[in-house]
Amino acid sequence: xxxxxxxxxxxxxxxxxxxxxxxxxxxxxxxxxxxxxxxxxxxxxxxxxxxxxxxxxxxxxxxxxxxxxxxxxxxxxxxxxxxxxxxxxxxxxxxxxxxxxxxxxxxxxxxxxxxxxxxxxxxxxxxxxxxxxxxxxxxxxxxxxxxxxxxxxxxxxxxxxxxxxxxxxxxxxxxxxxxxxxxxxxxxxxxxxxxxxxxxxxxxxxxxxxxxxxxxxxxxxxxxxxxxxxxxxxxxxxxxxxxxxxxxxxxxxxxxxxxxxxxxxxxxxxxxxxxxxxxxxxxxxx
Amino acid sequence: xxxxxxxxxxxxxxxxxxxxxxxxxxxxxxxxxxxxxxxxxxxxxxxxxxxxxxxxxxxxxxxxxxxxxxxxxxxxxxxxxxxxxxxxxxxxxxxxxxxxxxxxxxxxxxxxxxxxxxxxxxxxxxxxxxxxxxxxxxxxxxxxxxxxxxxxxxxxxxxxxxxxxxxxxxxxxxxxxxxxxxxxxxxxxxxxxxxxxxxxxxxxxxxxxxxxxxxxxxxxxxxxxxxxxxxxxxxxxxxxxxxxxxxxxxxxxxxxxxxxxxxxxxxxxxxxxxxxxxxxxxxxxxxxxxxxxxxxxxxxxxxxxxxxxxxxxxxxxxxxxxxxxxxxxxxxxxxxxxxxxxxxxxxxxxxxxxxxxxxxxxxxxxxxxxxxxxxxxxxxxxxxxxx
Numbered sequence: 031x032x033x034x035x036x037x038x039x040x041x042x043x044x045x046x047x048x049x050x051x052x053x054x055x056x057x058x059x060x061x062x063x064x065x066x067x068x069x070x071x072x073x074x075x076x077x078x079x080x081x082x083x084x085x086x087x088x089x090x091x092x093x094x095x096x097x098x099x100x101x102x103x104x105x106x107x108x109x110x111x112x113x114x115x116x117x118x119x120x121x122x123x124x125x126x127x128x129x130x131x132x133x134x135x136x137x138x139x140x141x142x143x144x145x146x147x148x149x150x151x152x153x154x155x156x157x158x159x160x161x162x163x164x165x166x167x168x169x170x171x172x173x174x175x176x177x178x179x180x181x182x183x184x185x186x187x188x189x190x191x192x193x194x195x196x197x198x199x200x201x202x203x204x205x206x207x208x209x210x211x212x213x214x215x216x217x218x219x220x221x222x223x224x225x226x227x228x229x230x231x232x233x234x235x236x237x238x239x240x241x242x243x244x245x246x247x248x249x250x251x252x253x254x255x256x257x258x259x260x261x262x263x264x265x266x267x268x269x270x271x272x273x274x275x276x277x278x279x280x281x282x283x284x285x286x287x288x289x290x291x292x293x294x295x296x297x298x299x300x301x302x303x304x305x306x307x308x309x310x311x312x313x314x315x316x
Numbered sequence: 317x318x319x320x321x322x323x324x325x326x327x328x329x330x331x332x333x334x335x336x337x338x339x340x341x342x343x344x345x346x347x348x349x350x351x352x353x354x355x356x357x358x359x360x361x362x363x364x365x366x367x368x369x370x371x372x373x374x375x376x377x378x379x380x381x382x383x384x385x386x387x388x389x390x391x392x393x394x395x396x397x398x399x400x401x402x403x404x405x406x407x408x409x410x411x412x413x414x415x416x417x418x419x420x421x422x423x424x425x426x427x428x429x430x431x432x433x434x435x436x437x438x439x440x441x442x443x444x445x446x447x448x449x450x451x452x453x454x455x456x457x458x459x460x461x462x463x464x465x466x467x468x469x470x471x472x473x474x475x476x477x478x479x480x481x482x483x484x485x486x487x488x489x490x491x492x493x494x495x496x497x498x499x500x501x502x503x504x505x506x507x508x509x510x511x512x513x514x515x516x517x518x519x520x521x522x523x524x525x526x527x528x529x530x531x532x533x534x535x536x537x538x539x540x541x542x543x544x545x546x547x548x549x550x551x552x553x554x555x556x557x558x559x560x561x562x563x564x565x566x567x568x569x570x571x572x573x574x575x576x577x578x579x580x581x582x583x584x585x586x587x588x589x590x591x592x593x594x595x596x597x598x599x600x601x602x603x604x605x606x607x608x609x610x611x612x613x614x615x616x617x618x619x620x621x622x623x624x625x626x627x628x629x630x631x632x633x634x635x636x637x638x639x640x641x642x643x644x645x646x647x648x649x650x651x652x653x654x655x656x657x658x659x660x661x662x663x664x665x666x667x668x669x670x671x672x673x674x675x676x677x678x679x680x681x682x683x684x685x686x687x688x689x690x691x692x693x694x695x696x697x698x699x700x701x702x703x
Contacts, residue, residue: 068686070446073426091694093701100703159576178513182560260519260563265555268700276700280521281693282418282442 057295064288084289094273094290098297101270104184105252108191109199109245115192116199116244121233123200124207135204138197146194150261153190157181157262182264190258199244206240207233253298254291270294383624384410386420386430395640400631407624424448424616431619432628434482437470437610437681438522438689444478445686449614452477456626459633459651466680467650470610473683479612480629483641484648486668486678487523487607489600490582490590492572500600503531505579507550512557514578516571519561521696522681522689523607524551527581530604530679537684544695551699572597583609588646588666599666605677610650642667 065080088094119138123131141149156162159176167173180186210233218228256271263269274294277287385392392411394401400409412430414420420435421442433449443449454460454477460468463481471479489500495514506515517524528547529536539547559577562568565586571577572586573595580586587599613632615625631637638649639657648667655669668674684692 068690069425070686087694091698091701093698093703096703097701158574160574264560265558270701273697273701276521276693276697279416279418281690281697282421283690283693 060288061292063285064292066285069282069284084286085293087286088290088293094270095293097268097273098270098294101253101255101294102297102301104188104191104269105249105255107188108195108252109249111188111192112195112199112248113203113241113245116196117203117237117241119196120200120203120207120240123204138200142197146257147261149194150190150258153186153193153262154181157186157189181262182267184259184263184267186262186264187255187259187267187269190262191252191255194258195248195252199248202243202247203237203240206237206243210236250298254294381406382408382410383432383621383628384412384430385628386423386428386433387411387413388420388434389413390645391434395644396637397628397631398636398640399634400628403627403631404624409628429616429618431616431621431625432613433616434611434613436612438684440471440478440612440614441473441683441685442689443614444473444683447617449478450617450619450622452480452615452629453626456623457630457633459630462633462653463650464652464675466675466678467610470680470682471612479614480633481610481612481650482629482632483611483645484650485609486584486599486648486666487518487527487581487609488584489579489602490572490587490597491579491600492575492577493596493598495575495578499598500579501603503527503602503604505600506581507554507557509557511579513559514576515554515558516560516562516568516577516580517551517554517558518581519563521692522684523581524696525692526679526681527607530607533604537682537688539691544691548695548699551696552702555699555702584648584666585646588662591662591666601674601677605679606674608678608680610681 064084066078067081067083071077123134127134157180159178163180164176167177214232215228218232254271255269256275259267259269259272274287274290277283277290281287397409412428414423417436417439420433421439424433425446425448457480467481467484471477471481489503489505491500505511506517525547526536528550529539534543562580565583568577568580568582569586569590572590584599587597590597613629615622619625633651635654638651638654641647641649642654642658646663646666658664658669664670
């Protein structure tokens with residue numbers, strides 16, 4: 031018998047076990063929990079009759095599913111603007127900075143060495159009524175009174191999240207741009223393509239895997255985001271994730287929270303399935 | 317991957333998953349060993365609430381050297397349990413921590429297994445319903461009779477005492493006297509358009525619903541569907557006046573200091589600290605009464621150290637510990653015998669120690685059932701999710 035190469039199996043077993051225990055198993059437990067009538071009884075007891083009443087509550091609640099759509103919209107805006115801003119950044123790093131690229135890349139990531147909370151508090155200082163932006167607007171005489179919408183609004187949530195995600199999107203785009211064979215660009219130039227044309231026909235398509243990876247990497251966690259809305263969202267800034275958190279936290283109603291989380295998961299999966307159908311991703315990722 | 321190897325891979329993944337699930341779902345069937353109360357204990361079946369469960373036999377295991385407490389941070393310092401420490405220097409008191417009421421409940425439910433648990437109103441009923449705690453033998457609490465009846469009642473369900481009340485404070489309207497010179501005298505102020513954009517409500521359903529019920533003259537435990545709907549609509553509209561819902565006191569206090577917040581539902585600790593910091597604030601005495609929160613200590617249904625736990629709780633009602641809580645922490649203590657120790661005028665004012673009438677007018681938080689709480693949480697979720 032031919033001797034099998036076990037290396038891939040061994041290498042895969044670590045992450046697989048990790049994912050199974052900390053991702054797949056909790057997901058299954060959550061699905062089971064969402065069918066449980068309430069929290070009464072032991073945590074892992076199976077002494078209850080499955081029910082769909084939590085799913086009914088969510089549908090009949092009327093406000094929850096529309097809020098999920100709002101969250102999806104916010105996540106889309108954040109991912110879109112973060113990608114839009116990150117692309118030129120990554121492009122500049124790859125094509126214009128030469129040997130200084132690693133240093134500039136480090137500078138880009140530098141803010142992430144400080145705590146997330148600290149950076150959010152910095153944003154509060156920037157966006158607040160007595161903050162940097164409002165002070166400047168008042169000083170320039172553009173407004174008479176501070177603009178309150180800058181902080182404690184959904185806009186503030188979007189602005190903050192775009193900032194938070196920007197470097198994360200820049201990294202995969204940076205990697206994708208770096209992989210591009212420069213001779214292709216030379217060929218385009220030799221064949222008479224102006225710079226914008228070779229960008230549109232060569233650089234952009236070849237960097238699409240990075241763009242899509244960056245977009246998805248931002249979109250997915252942002253749909254379930256709940257920390258930033260608490261800190262800068264104000265009274266009208268709550269997202270779907272905040273309601274899930276409310277039921278798991280203060281509510282101590284894990285069955286309802288599980289049902290809400292699963293609906294979100296399924297919603298995002300369906301959305302992606304549709305997106306993949308509409309946009310032939312394989313064409314980009316090849 | 318060749319088919320056979322792929323199958324092997326999936327097989328190993330599936331078996332790992334199965335083992336993981338088994339481990340996760342397995343119920344701890346063995347009783348926790350007597351010497352290790354921190355072992356995960358299986359949440360007990362709800363005990364019959366009508367008759368007090370028999371406290372553990374006085375056959376105390378030879379020299380129980382350890383007592384475990386599920387506590388809040390900063391309550392573990394020896395100054396917070398001086399009397400017990402003096403009485404039982406041989407006992408090692410071990411503190412584990414929770415971050416919030418729900419967190420502490422979830423930990424207890426999952427079987428963290430401490431002898432004593434510290435939570436706040438109105439959570440008591442949940443612990444009783446799940447059979448997580450046992451009745452308190454008040455004959456062993458020497459200071460019990462010194463506790464005012466109002467505080468005792470917060471620990472009593474169907475005539476059975478399930479906990480020892482300990483720390484308490486007010487919730488009332490805190491406002492900036494320079495921005496609202498006319499003052500406020502009703503909870504209605506939270507809905508007053510005059511203060512639009514400068515109000516901050518506490519982000520907590522179990523605070524929102526009772527205070528609104530009291531404002532409207534309802535009993536929070538018997539709210540009808542219509543009344544709940546009325547409360548919900550009030551808060552949905554209030555969002556346009558509310559700057560942000562506060563989650564932690566430092567954020568609220570920063571809002572008051574900067575002048576963004578003029579009026580808020582707040583605890584007396586925030587009032588005390590802002591006053592001490594020189595911010596022009598006052599703490600209202602609303603016509604409908606102030607609200608109040610009470611910290612409660614209960615003893616685990618599974619404890620092996622019942623008598624020792626009782627002694628610990630009795631010690632917490634002693635003079636040295638009580639005075640420390642009052643003077644150094646600026647929290648109320650349930651035993652009024654020691655209020656004379658407070659000299660700081662700001663603190664006397666914050667806790668209304670000079671006006672016993674305030675307590676009579678206060679709405680003490682009452683225990684609520686799980687169904688009621690679920691309804692309140694859903695109401696609050698729908699307020700926040702409303703378009």
